[in-house]
Each structure stands twice: as C-alpha cells, then as structure tokens.
Amino acid sequence: MSDLSIIAHDYALNAEFARKFNEAVLNLKRRDLLKRTVKGDAEAAVGKSRDELRAMLDSLLVVLEDEGKPWSADQAKIPADVVEAIRKRVKGDLPETIDQLRRVTRNLTSGSALDEQAFAVLDKVCEAADATASAAFRRLRRI
Amino acid sequence: MASLLHSLLLDLKRRGQFVLKELGTLETTLPGNFDKHRIEAANRIRRAIVMVDNMLIDPDLANPHLEPNFFIDFKRLSELILNIEDSSLLILKRCSPEDRFLSGLLKLICDEVKYSDPPPLCGALSFQYFQALMEMDIIMTPQTQAGDLLALPDLYHELAHFIVFRQRSILEVRLLGLIHKFFADALRRGRQQGLPLASLESIEDNYALWIGSWHVEFACDMIATFWCGPAYGWANLRLSATRGDPYQDSVTHPADDARRAGIACILRLTGANKAAEEIDRNWEDLKRLSPSPQPSSYMKRYPGRLVEQVGECIYQLCTELGFQSHSEQQRSGAVVGCAVAGAWGAFQRDAAAFPAHETAALQALRAKVAME
Numbered sequence: 001m002s003d004l005s006i007i008a009h010d011y012a013l014n015a016e017f018a019r020k021f022n023e024a025v026l027n028l029k030r031r032d033l034l035k036r037t038v039k040g041d042a043e044a045a046v047g048k049s050r051d052e053l054r055a056m057l058d059s060l061l062v063v064l065e066d067e068g069k070p071w072s073a074d075q076a077k078i079p080a081d082v083v084e085a086i087r088k089r090v091k092g093d094l095p096e097t098i099d100q101l102r103r104v105t106r107n108l109t110s111g112s113a114l115d116e117q118a119f120a121v122l123d124k125v126c127e128a129a130d131a132t133a134s135a136a137f138r139r140l141r142r143i
Numbered sequence: 144m145a146s147l148l149h150s151l152l153l154d155l156k157r158r159g160q161f162v163l164k165e166l167g168t169l170e171t172t173l174p175g176n177f178d179k180h181r182i183e184a185a186n187r188i189r190r191a192i193v194m195v196d197n198m199l200i201d202p203d204l205a206n207p208h209l210e211p212n213f214f215i216d217f218k219r220l221s222e223l224i225l226n227i228e229d230s231s232l233l234i235l236k237r238c239s240p241e242d243r244f245l246s247g248l249l250k251l252i253c254d255e256v257k258y259s260d261p262p263p264l265c266g267a268l269s270f271q272y273f274q275a276l277m278e279m280d281i282i283m284t285p286q287t288q289a290g291d292l293l294a295l296p297d298l299y300h301e302l303a304h305f306i307v308f309r310q311r312s313i314l315e316v317r318l319l320g321l322i323h324k325f326f327a328d329a330l331r332r333g334r335q336q337g338l339p340l341a342s343l344e345s346i347e348d349n350y351a352l353w354i355g356s357w358h359v360e361f362a363c364d365m366i367a368t369f370w371c372g373p374a375y376g377w378a379n380l381r382l383s384a385t386r387g388d389p390y391q392d393s394v395t396h397p398a399d400d401a402r403r404a405g406i407a408c409i410l411r412l413t414g415a416n417k418a419a420e421e422i423d424r425n426w427e428d429l430k431r432l433s434p435s436p437q438p439s440s441y442m443k444r445y446p447g448r449l450v451e452q453v454g455e456c457i458y459q460l461c462t463e464l465g466f467q468s469h470s471e472q473q474r475s476g477a478v479v480g481c482a483v484a485g486a487w488g489a490f491q492r493d494a495a496a497f498p499a500h501e502t503a504a505l506q507a508l509r510a511k512v513a514m515e
Binding site: 002003004005006007008009010011012015019022023026029030033036076119123126127130133134 | 203206208209211212213215216218219222225229269271272273274275276277278301304307308311312315316319320323354355356359360363393395396
C-alpha cells in the first residue's frame with residue numbers, strides 16, 4: 001500500500017538475483033582461475049553453480065537482446081532494475097557485452113573452463129546486480 | 144595487518160552475535176507465533192554467522208580475483224542482519240497487545256482465504272501506512288490499526304504482496320506477458336499509422352511503468368478484492384478520499400482512479416456487480432467533491448481493455464491457486480471476512496451509529512483471536 005511494500009519487493013528480487021549470480025561466479029572462479037581442486041560436495045556445488053549461471057545468463061541474454069520480440073518467460077526471471085543497471089553500465093558496449101556473455105554461455109554448456117576475460121564480463125553483471133540490491137536497500141531504509 | 148574486508152567481516156559477526164543474543168533474551172517470553180518468528184530469525188542469523196566464519200577462514204579471501212565477490216556477499220549478509228534488527232527484533236521486543244491481536248487476526252485471514260504459507264507477523268509500528276516486508280515475513284500497519292475495522296481490507300492487500308512475490312514464476316510470466324503484448328501491439332499499430340516519435344515514446348514510457356511496479360500494485364488490489372470483496376472497494380474509496388487527485392500516479396503506484404477500475408473488474412468477475420456499481424457511483428460523487436481534470440493521455444496510460452485483461456488473468460490465478468473468494472468465505476462463515484463485510488455494511492447503513500458496531504465487532508474478534 002505504501003511505497004515501502006514496492007521497494008521491499010524490488011529489494012527482495014534484486015538481492016536474490018545478486019546473491020545467486022555472485023555465488024555461482026565465486027564458485028567457478030575458485031576452480032577455473034585459482035585452479036583449486038574440488039571433490040565431493042564442492043564438486044557438486046561447482047556443477048550446480050555452472051548450471052545455475054548458464055540458466056541465468058540464458059535469461060539475461062534474452063532480455064538484453066530484446067528488440068520488440070515476442071514475450072518470453074525468461075524476461076520475468078531477471079529483475080528489471082538489474083537489466084537497466086547493466087545497460088547503463090555497458091552503454092555503447094552492449095553488443096560487445098552480449099557477444100562476450102554468449103561466449104561464456106557456450107563455454108559453460110560445453111564444460112570448458114572460463115578464462116579471465118569471461119570472468120571480467122561476469123563481474124560486470126555481479127557489480128550491476130549488487131548496485132541495484134544496495135540501491136533498493138538504501139531506499140528501504142531511507143539512508 | 145588484516146585486510147579491510149577481514150575487519151568488516153569480524154565486525155559483522157560481532158553485530159550478528161549481538162542481535163542473536165537479543166533474540167535469545169526473548170526466549171520463553173513470547174506467545175507461539177511470535178516465538179516461531181523469533182526462532183526463524185535466530186536461525187537466519189546463525190546461518191549468516193556461519194557464512195561469515197567460512198569467509199574469515201577462507202584462504203582465498205584476500206585474493207584479488209575473489210575479494211570483490213566476497214565483498215558482495217558481505218553486503219548481502221549485512222543487509223540481512225540489519226533487516227532482522229530493524230523489523231523482527233523491533234516487533235518481538237515490543238510484542239504489544241495490538242501486535243498480538245493483529246498477528247492473530249492475520250492468521251485467521253490466512254486460514255479463511257487459503258493462504259498456504261505460514262502467516263506473516265504483524266506489528267502496529269508503521270509511520271508510513273501499511274508495509275509488507277517480504278524477506279522478513281512481516282507486515283507493518285498503522286499504530287491504531289487494531290481499532291480500525293474499516294481499514295482492515297488493506298491488510299489483505301499487504302498479504303497479497305507475499306503472493307505476488309512468491310508466486311512470481313507463475314503470476315509474473317502470465318501478467319507481464321500480456322502487458323508486453325498489449326504495448327507491443329500498440330507500438331506496432333502506432334508505427335503503421337505513422338504516429339509522431341513523441342507518441343511512440345509515450346507508449347514505451349507507459350509500458351515501462353506497467354512492467355516496473357504498477358502490475359504489482361494492480362495484482363495486489365485485485366487479489367485483495369478476490370479475498371475481501373466489496374469491502375476492499377469501499378476501503379479503497381475511503382483511502383482515496385484522503386489522497387486528493389485521483390488521476391495522479393507515481394513510479395510505484397498507478398492512479399487511484401485506475402486502481403478503482405481494476406477493483407471493479409474483480410468485483411464483476413466474482414459476481415458482485417451491484418456492489419461494483421454502487422462503489423462506482425460513490426466514486427463519481429468523490430470526483431464531484433474534489434474535481435480534478437483527467438489528463439488528456441489518461442486513457443492511453445490506463446487502457447480499459449488492459450485493466451480488464453489483467454483482472455481476468457488475476458481472477459484465473461486466484462482460482463488456480465485455490466484461494467477462497469469473498470463470497471465463498473461469507474458462505475462458510477469466515478470470522479474476519481464476515482466481520483469486515485459486516486463493518487462496511489453497518490457503516491453504510493448508519494455512519495453515526497458505526498462506532499458502537501465497531502466496538503462490539505472488535506470485542507468479538509479479540510475473543511476469537513484469544514481462543515485460537
């Protein structure tokens with residue numbers, strides 16, 4: 001009824017996406033950049049992170065590439081604030097960013113390790129998602 | 144020397160432990176539903192502390208590749224602990240008779256409407272009308288809400304925020320899909336007709352508002368109307384009467400007049416046509432008392448057909464989710480549902496005599512809550 005219910009809704013959506021995306025990137029960085037050996041539960045966690053990240057990227061790409069295409073259910077999976085923040089962050093580099101994200105998705109699908117360049121573009125998404133969650137939190141607390 | 148992040152994590156752990164200790168001091172002092180909330184809040188803090196501990200002993204914490212990601216994790220955990228301190232701890236420490244009554248009432252409402260999750264906790268601590276805090280499972284109400292039966296329908300609206308958030312995988316896909324299609328068609332037609340750029344941009348602006356927050360507010364109004372019936376329409380009229388221009392909107396909320404149209408759609412779909420007409424007549428009277436010119440772009444901002452489509456979609460979802468409509472609740476003698484409908488009936492029959500009705504109705508509700 002008040003603005004705060006809507007802000008709380010936005011915060012919950014943005015924070016959940018930021019948390020999930022960041023966790024998946026962190027797990028994959030350990031394995032692919034730091035070459036940490038993973039076994040048992042940790043191996044399963046990395047596999048889960050890879051699948052989740054690929055699913056989130058698939059949805060994100062659909063939204064970022066949207067040019068008046070028919071509605072897709074993927075669009076509801078990515079908070080609108082996050083999409084706007086990514087667009088603002090990459091500005092004129094959007095086509096290049098989309099290409100890079102598409103490459104990361106292909107590597108995740110094939111099971112190939114991700115390199116520094118891949119993590120650089122993933123970090124841009126992490127930062128944009130984090131910024132939207134923090135901004136919503138500040139609005140929620142009026143600070 | 145420890146890194147900044149290491150120090151921040153130690154500070155966060157200390158803050159978490161402090162909130163946990165405060166929650167611990169309330170053990171054995173709280174009634175059942177409040178204690179359940181306390182246990183859940185304490186468990187969330189414990190899980191957060193474990194995550195902080197894991198980061199503190201992580202050999203890669205200071206690795207430049209990973210440190211920014213750990214910092215993002217730190218922020219989310221910090222927000223969680225602050226949210227628990229600001230909302231859960233606040234309500235639990237107070238746990239006033241009003242908070243207990245409203246929480247009990249909300250539990251009854253949840254049973255009556257067939258809300259399947261555990262009922263949120265309610266605190267009459269808001270200084271900004273009603274607020275739904277989804278992540279905390281809390282609804283804040285105005286401080287005098289425990290004594291205001293006519294505003295009780297707004298509690299149904301806040302409960303609906305939990306539905307819209309938690310059922311978004313079903314609800315948003317359908318709702319946003321139809322909103323997207325509606326405006327995509329309008330844009331295509333506009334281009335075919337050679338509309339000026341400003342008109343096409345205006346369609347895009349309206350689309351962004353609907354897709355942003357307006358669909359959430361429309362959906363919450365409509366679910367609340369499905370549950371609460373004409374009483375929600377009357378409560379909306381009463382609230383709108385205090386807010387001025389019925390055509391004024393904001394990024395977060397559609398215009399009151401458009402919300403009235405959305406509520407009317409659900410009333411008609413649930414068979415309350417007569418009440419919908421009566422509310423519309425009073426709405427016209429309200430506009431007569433406080434004349435505001437309808438903006439020229441108003442009908443393009445709130446196309447009647449789109450409001451109807453959203454209404455049909457929400458009605459369908461309410462049915463699929465197994466919710467009890469207001470008329471089903473009346474038939475089954477739902478205590479709160481009948482009390483709210485009865486309060487609005489009594490107010491309309493004789494507003495001057497209403498205080499006596501309200502006192503008696505609240506006494507009966509308090510007795511029912513106390514028995515639960």
